[in-house]
Amino acid sequence: MPSNAPRPSDPSRLVSLLWEPSDRPGRTGLTKQAVVENAIAIADAEGIGALTMRRVADRLGVGAMTLYTHVPGKPELVELMIDAVAGEAYADGALPGEQDGWRAGLRHIAERNWRHHLRHPWTVEVVPGRPVLGPGVSAKYELELAPLDGIGLSDLEMDQVLCGVLALVESTARQQVGLDRVRAGGGDLDWWATVSPALARSMSGSRFPLAERVGAASGEAVEAGDPHAVMRLSLELLLDGVAGRLR
Amino acid sequence: MPSNAPRPSDPSRLVSLLWEPSDRPGRTGLTKQAVVENAIAIADAEGIGALTMRRVADRLGVGAMTLYTHVPGKPELVELMIDAVAGEAYADGALPGEQDGWRAGLRHIAERNWRHHLRHPWTVEVVPGRPVLGPGVSAKYELELAPLDGIGLSDLEMDQVLCGVLALVESTARQQVGLDRVRAGGGDLDWWATVSPALARSMSGSRFPLAERVGAASGEAVEAGDPHAVMRLSLELLLDGVAGRLR
DNA sequence: TCGATTGTCCGTACAGTGTACGGTACAACG
DNA sequence: CGTTGTACCGTACACTGTACGGACAATCGA
Numbered sequence: 001m002p003s004n005a006p007r008p009s010d011p012s013r014l015v016s017l018l019w020e021p022s023d024r025p026g027r028t029g030l031t032k033q034a035v036v037e038n039a040i041a042i043a044d045a046e047g048i049g050a051l052t053m054r055r056v057a058d059r060l061g062v063g064a065m066t067l068y069t070h071v072p073g074k075p076e077l078v079e080l081m082i083d084a085v086a087g088e089a090y091a092d093g094a095l096p097g098e099q100d101g102w103r104a105g106l107r108h109i110a111e112r113n114w115r116h117h118l119r120h121p122w123t124v125e126v127v128p129g130r131p132v133l134g135p136g137v138s139a140k141y142e143l144e145l146a147p148l149d150g151i152g153l154s155d156l157e158m159d160q161v162l163c164g165v166l167a168l169v170e171s172t173a174r175q176q177v178g179l180d181r182v183r184a185g186g187g188d189l190d191w192w193a194t195v196s197p198a199l200a201r202s203m204s205g206s207r208f209p210l211a212e213r214v215g216a217a218s219g220e221a222v223e224a225g226d227p228h229a230v231m232r233l234s235l236e237l238l239l240d241g242v243a244g245r246l247r
Numbered sequence: 248m249p250s251n252a253p254r255p256s257d258p259s260r261l262v263s264l265l266w267e268p269s270d271r272p273g274r275t276g277l278t279k280q281a282v283v284e285n286a287i288a289i290a291d292a293e294g295i296g297a298l299t300m301r302r303v304a305d306r307l308g309v310g311a312m313t314l315y316t317h318v319p320g321k322p323e324l325v326e327l328m329i330d331a332v333a334g335e336a337y338a339d340g341a342l343p344g345e346q347d348g349w350r351a352g353l354r355h356i357a358e359r360n361w362r363h364h365l366r367h368p369w370t371v372e373v374v375p376g377r378p379v380l381g382p383g384v385s386a387k388y389e390l391e392l393a394p395l396d397g398i399g400l401s402d403l404e405m406d407q408v409l410c411g412v413l414a415l416v417e418s419t420a421r422q423q424v425g426l427d428r429v430r431a432g433g434g435d436l437d438w439w440a441t442v443s444p445a446l447a448r449s450m451s452g453s454r455f456p457l458a459e460r461v462g463a464a465s466g467e468a469v470e471a472g473d474p475h476a477v478m479r480l481s482l483e484l485l486l487d488g489v490a491g492r493l494r
Numbered sequence: 495t496c497g498a499t500t501g502t503c504c505g506t507a508c509a510g511t512g513t514a515c516g517g518t519a520c521a522a523c524g
Numbered sequence: 525c526g527t528t529g530t531a532c533c534g535t536a537c538a539c540t541g542t543a544c545g546g547a548c549a550a551t552c553g554a
Contacts, residue, residue: 006432007513008433009433011435011438011441011442012441012442012444012445015442015445015446015449016445016449018449019449019450020449026530026531026532027519027520027521027530027531027532028531028532030531030532052510052511052512053511053512053513054510054511054512057533062532062533063532063533063534064512064513064533064534065513065514065532065533065534066531066532066533068513068514069530069531069532070531073512073513074512074513124374125374127371127372127421127424127425127428128421128422128425129425129426129428129429130426130429130435130438133442133446135453138450138453138455138458139453139455141455141458141462142455142456142457142458145457145458145461146457149457154464155460155461155463155464155465156464156465156472157480158461159461159462159464159465159472160465160472160476160477160480160481161480161481161484163419163472163474163477163481164415164477164478164480164481164484165481166418167414167415167418167419167422167477167478167481168411168414168415168418168481170418170421171413171414171415171417171418171421172410172414174374174375174417174418175375175414177374178374178375178376179376179377181374181376182376182377185253186255186256188258188377191258191377194258194259195258195259195262195380197259198259198262198263199262199380201263202262202263202265202266202267203266203385208385208386208388208389209389210389210392210393210396211385211388211389211392213402214392214402214405214406215388215406216402217401217402217403217406225403225406225407225410227410229407230407230410230411230414231411231414233404233407233408233411234407234408234410234411234412234414234415234485236488237408237411237484237485237487237488237489237491237492238481238484238485238488239488240484240487240488240491240492241483241484241485241486241487241488242484244484244487244491245484245487254542273501273502273503274501274502274503274548274549274550275502275503277502277503299539299540299541300540300541300542301539301540301541304504309503309504310503310504310505311504311505311541311542312503312504312505312506312542312543312544313502313503313504315542315543316501316502316503317502320541320542321541321542
């Protein structure tokens with residue numbers, strides 16, 4: 001992005017872009033929706049780094065610059081993508097508010113968000129800015145607040161507990177995505193086998209007794225433990241904490 | 248990154264790179280350490296997106312390709328950067344293991360990591376792959392395990408609780424960094440003022456009663472709440488949960 | 495003291511990026 | 525049948541990471 005003075009990116013324009021469903025197909029039948037869907041397909045398969053205006057255009061059989069009549073620019077395209085996939089999270093009808101109690105509701109939220117991040121790994125790659133105030137994100141927020149409503153939390157606490165759970169899931173999913181990526185990238189199934197001798201040679205002298213003992217317990221040797229297990233344990237601890245405050 | 252087949256990136260080479268302090272200055276006095284330090288300075292000030300091999304080289308007064316005799320490539324440079332800053336986290340001597348009890352220890356860890364991420368915002372921008380097994384990261388891990396040792400947790404639980412706390416901090420810090428970024432970027436102090444009318448117009452019809460009520464409570468209107476507050480509350484809840492398991 | 499070798503330095507080149515600009519061509523309207 | 529608006533897009537620009545090969549300095553063996 002060589003533009004030294006980046007485009008201003010009008011926020012209210014983005015809001016109408018997010019909510020406007022009326023997207024008349026142009027001469028070639030191209031719609032904003034099609035642009036967003038194809039961008040999501042690329043990012044899902046190869047990560048946000050592979051998402052390129054030219055590649056989206058190629059998939060759609062149009063010139064690169066044509067995209068700019070449907071979408072203001074790449075950052076806005078990414079926000080549209082975020083809102084679009086947010087709408088899918090509870091599309092199958094198993095809503096958080098319908099679970100058996102607030103604990104089950106929050107567990108459901110955590111698992112759904114985990115799946116969501118793994119299905120769309122680029123969602124943990126983009127650094128969030130302002131919240132994306134589109135229909136998908138709004139509906140998701142509404143559904144996820146439901147299990148927390150009326151159990152004795154203030155409105156502020158409801159928001160903060162939900163945010164805490166989502167933060168936990170996002171960060172652990174991020175690690176999982178990174179791990180999947182390096183594993184898929186090269187034949188480093190033997191990563192530890194190749195690293196271990198060099199590490200032992202280098203570390204001789206400096207000693208990390210706790211790190212070695214605990215690292216060994218966590219997964220095979222020093223390799224990072226399962227992020228999903230971390231997420232589930234931390235979630236249960238957090239839920240225990242919530243239960244304590246309700247009593 | 249136009250190389251369709253990315254460099255293999257030998258992991259054991261990286262390990263020796265991480266641990267080797269012997270970095271003979273070349274003809275121009277350039278060292279690996281200097282490369283890493285200047286890269287950190289750029290990324291600290293302008294984010295990982297502004298970190299460019301040419302910019303690092305310019306700061307050092309050498310040609311771009313010269314960097315490649317000290318560092319295998321950009322990904323490896325980033326890993327070196329991560330290990331280098333990890334070493335600073337407890338450089339002032341206030342160690343987690345010296346705090347008054349495991350709760351205070353974990354709180355100290357959380358606050359130090361929060362500060363760490365805000366000081367080096369790019370640490371929440373890079374997607375982690377394999378753990379960076381350098382001296383800085385290893386020492387940090389060792390220090391952070393200390394308050395959890397001997398309080399009744401298994402080795403695996405120690406690792407998972409620590410990871411959970413760090414995950415919470417990372418994700419909330421990420422949000423804070425994003426918020427800081429957009430606030431610094433443009434004069435959108437009036438972001439909500441400009442977005443609000445367009446949003447009200449767009450949302451007419453679809454109704455999100457919970458989202459509106461709770462969103463209003465969380466910060467000014469629908470704006471996202473304070474990430475640091477989310478982190479602290481969630482941390483306390485998580486610590487309550489840990490306390491429950493110990494009893 | 496003199497090659498030979500080794501490792502540091504770097505100019506050039508290539509394939510790729512987001513998007514500003516200006517032009518073309520088609521659909522709808524008067 | 526103009527005229528107009530807008531969808532489309534070719535070209536250009538400044539920028540990226542790094543492969544390649546050459547130039548220079550220092551060190552070593554004889």
